[in-house]
Amino acid sequence: xxxxxxxxxxxCNGCLICELTCSFEKFNEFNPRLSCVxxxxxxxxxxxIPVLCIQCYEPKCVGVCPTxxxxxxxxxxVLIDDKKCNTCLACVKVCSLKAIYLDPNGHLxxxxxxxxxxxxxxxxxxxxxxxxxxxxxxxxxxxxSAATVMGFFRRFLRxxxxxx
Amino acid sequence: MNLEKPLLLRVNLSRGKIKSEPIDEFAAxxxxxxxxxxxxxxxxxxxxxxEPLSPENKILFSIGPxxxxxxxxxARYNVSSKSPLTGFFGDSNAGGFFASExxxxxxxxxxxxxxxxxxxxLWINDxxxxxxxATNLWGKTTWETQEVxxxxxxxxxxxxxxxxxxxxxxxxxxxxxxNLARAAGRTGMGAVLGSKRLKAIAVRGSRNIDVVExxxxxxxAEELRFLMERNPFIRVLSIYGTPFLTTLNELGMFGTRNxxxxxxxxxxxxEGEVFLEKxxxxxxxxxxxxxxxxxxxxxxxxxxxGEGVEYAAICSYGAKCGCSxxxxxxxxxxxxxxxxxxxxxxxNMIGFVMECYERGILTSxxxxxxxxxxxxxxxxLGLLRKIAYREGVGDLLxxxxxxxxxxxxxxxxxxxxxxxxxxxxxxxxxxxAFSLAFAVASRGADHLRALPFIEIWSPDxxxxxxxxxxxxxxxxxxxxxxxxxxxxxxxxxxxxLEVCKMPYIMLLLDEAIGxxxxxxxxxxxxxxxxxxxxxxxxxxxxxxGKFSASEFRKGEFNVxxxxxxxxxxxxxxxxxxxEMLKVGERIVNMERVFNLREGLTRKNDMLPPRVMxxxxxxxxxxxxxxxTSKEELEQMLNRYYKVRExxxxxxxxxxxxxxxxxxxxxxxIVPQSD
Numbered sequence: 001x002x003x004x005x006x007x008x009x010x011x012c013n014g015c016l017i018c019e020l021t022c023s024f025e026k027f028n029e030f031n032p033r034l035s036c037v038x039x040x041x042x043x044x045x046x047x048x049i050p051v052l053c054i055q056c057y058e059p060k061c062v063g064v065c066p067t068x069x070x071x072x073x074x075x076x077x078v079l080i081d082d083k084k085c086n087t088c089l090a091c092v093k094v095c096s097l098k099a100i101y102l103d104p105n106g107h108l109x110x111x112x113x114x115x116x117x118x119x120x121x122x123x124x125x126x127x128x129x130x131x132x133x134x135x136x137x138x139x140x141x142x143x144x145s146a147a148t149v150m151g152f153f154r155r156f157l158r159x160x161x162x163x164x
Numbered sequence: 165m166n167l168e169k170p171l172l173l174r175v176n177l178s179r180g181k182i183k184s185e186p187i188d189e190f191a192a193x194x195x196x197x198x199x200x201x202x203x204x205x206x207x208x209x210x211x212x213x214x215e216p217l218s219p220e221n222k223i224l225f226s227i228g229p230x231x232x233x234x235x236x237x238x239a240r241y242n243v244s245s246k247s248p249l250t251g252f253f254g255d256s257n258a259g260g261f262f263a264s265e266x267x268x269x270x271x272x273x274x275x276x277x278x279x280x281x282x283x284x285x286l287w288i289n290d291x292x293x294x295x296x297x298a299t300n301l302w303g304k305t306t307w308e309t310q311e312v313x314x315x316x317x318x319x320x321x322x323x324x325x326x327x328x329x330x331x332x333x334x335x336x337x338x339x340x341x342x343n344l345a346r347a348a349g350r351t352g353m354g355a356v357l358g359s360k361r362l363k364a365i366a367v368r369g370s371r372n373i374d375v376v377e378x379x380x381x382x383x384x385a386e387e388l389r390f391l392m393e394r395n396p397f398i399r400v401l402s403i404y405g406t407p408f409l410t411t412l413n414e415l416g417m418f419g420t421r422n423x424x425x426x427x428x429x430x431x432x433x434x435e436g437e438v439f440l441e442k443x444x445x446x447x448x449x450x451x452x453x454x455x456x457x458x459x460x461x462x463x464x465x466x467x468x469x470g471e472g473v474e475y476a477a478i479c480s481y482g483a484k485c486g487c488s489x490x491x492x493x494x495x496x497x498x499x500x501x502x503x504x505x506x507x508x509x510x511x512n513m514i515g516f517v518m519e520c521y522e523r524g525i526l527t528s529x530x531x532x533x534x535x536x537x538x539x540x541x542x543x544x545l546g547l548l549r550k551i552a553y554r555e556g557v558g559d560l561l562x563x564x565x566x567x568x569x570x571x572x573x574x575x576x577x578x579x580x581x582x583x584x585x586x587x588x589x590x591x592x593x594x595x596x597a598f599s600l601a602f603a604v605a606s607r608g609a610d611h612l613r614a615l616p617f618i619e620i621w622s623p624d625x626x627x628x629x630x631x632x633x634x635x636x637x638x639x640x641x642x643x644x645x646x647x648x649x650x651x652x653x654x655x656x657x658x659x660x661l662e663v664c665k666m667p668y669i670m671l672l673l674d675e676a677i678g679x680x681x682x683x684x685x686x687x688x689x690x691x692x693x694x695x696x697x698x699x700x701x702x703x704x705x706x707x708x709g710k711f712s713a714s715e716f717r718k719g720e721f722n723v724x725x726x727x728x729x730x731x732x733x734x735x736x737x738x739x740x741x742x743e744m745l746k747v748g749e750r751i752v753n754m755e756r757v758f759n760l761r762e763g764l765t766r767k768n769d770m771l772p773p774r775v776m777x778x779x780x781x782x783x784x785x786x787x788x789x790x791x792t793s794k795e796e797l798e799q800m801l802n803r804y805y806k807v808r809e810x811x812x813x814x815x816x817x818x819x820x821x822x823x824x825x826x827x828x829x830x831x832x833i834v835p836q837s838d
Binding site: 010016029031032041045046 | 234
């Protein structure tokens, strides 16, 4: 893998092309609910923030998984082994970005950067998503710091599929 | 793969009944969706001469088959009903995120009939549909309404279309708003919803979109996107948004001071470049659109922020009201979106009031103490609020220009600029094609029924398609009947597919002037074009148009072929590009029949007296002055009716034509003689 994903939320225009590209790549379907990347939109303030797994350096989800289904591979990607996963959702609870999702068949899925060649990066018309050689994630060049992004995230994000 | 039949949701508000049914097979296969399906149901189910704001009127929302996929710029929806403004076919469309969400919920159309006893809103959550109480939403602005619904239902991704106070107060040109600034604006569809006491339709869906051959679909969609991203016009649109159209001033088509002239001397203060430089904070986009022509803007040192601004607002609240103060235009734009009022009609109305005030037809006392001199920002914003809430003089103005002028008397009729009761979006005199297109447009004076950019096409193509090289001359009336009819068909097709006309028509243009790109081409030249000031680009384009287009063969457009490929991959619909245009023709004919049934005559296809009598310059400082005289218009109309195979003085679709278009079911309701 060349590096990690860099997200520049200041230029994201909220068109959701990345979501559709992702769901098409992963499931061969057009459905934003099957996407590993989700755009948080605040219509009134005009903010659009792409949220996806940032392949944390010390992933909480790996630590909390009771069956060791989530692991970090050599290239640094955090992956889910479907065979070991018992869908306890412990990983979802600890993930601060809530970037692990359930598909309709009850399997968990998350971003694996398309094994290094992320399709969403290619599809983004604004180049809000790009791959950077440095192994850091930043909501870089954004006028908002990562902290406010998280605050925004908590206020506005609601995932219906995790209710009940 | 067994495809599910597209579904229509029938909501009877009087009885509170909701039923889902498959869309009529004829409509789904031969009219594709969107405007076509709306048309079909209105013709079938609406009784003639129904009062538009009564419970008997019906209103339809329809999306296209491509909504929710990765087809570029796919996510528009059409709203149609009998218009309270014109009394004829009322129809408007908007982008945003509503159409795709409705497709994810599994519906293609919503038909609303009857009238609720108290305010309600419709909540569609996949297959679960219910009417919910909207008493707490009544009176709220469109932005608040969406916010409250999202909070009430605890989901930030709910998409809602709603009306504002203008719709509730039955302003005859109230619009329907979704997201911040996506408006199904024209012909007063908001008033129809208001009369039904339906405040909003909220949607959330989780289904997949069925695609028969996903790989083939993506191939066509990606090629279309590739072409769009390299098209110089679309590059300009991506950067400036529709405000780049202020360059129409260069062609004398920037309707100024209630269309007294087409050249606004202070245009440099309100053009696209100024907007981009001073106010834009970021780019915004509709669903899955690679063009992203919208912007988020903020006026420095004020709390004014919102999405937009579109050319219509700059032209209507700017030039047409003689106002060159950009913050005023932006404030009026935000205000009209919040109140749910059509920007184009409201701007024209205010311009009309300003002219009446100048000429002494209206006095300050009649206007509740306002002094609407040209460009007065207080008057623009004040009148806008009064209209939306029907306060004082607003009650009169909310009835639309035609009705207001009738009641004002004193010769005010001469100063209303309208066709079929709906006001103009642009100035049309310097282009004969636009003159004709506005005159015959089924919903009244509007550019989006045809967008006839014939006049910057290559003469070769216009010879092939329209039979004369003169069609590219904007001051000649030759070939305009053919040209406008062709463009109307193309636009109706795009409305049926619910793709955005801007990029698709611009791609047609691209081929028509002979630009061509191959995969891997360097796009340096086009980049260069896109950084030029917009008006220079428009000049260049005019120059380019003079080169012959050798790539265009067999009269087939690559764009249409690609679109038809996408459609085939999506659901197996096999249509050649010629047959696709037939779909458009079918829709135009159906609308004509609808209008004829409501009493349309040749008189309704006429331009207002000012456009026919007062010549204006065709460019800034140009000594050449033109108008579209009555004789010229009559000639073009005759030609247009002939091309369409419409008979008689009033343009009645012939039996033969209707049979050829598989519209025989309409024959009994077509009036047979003049």
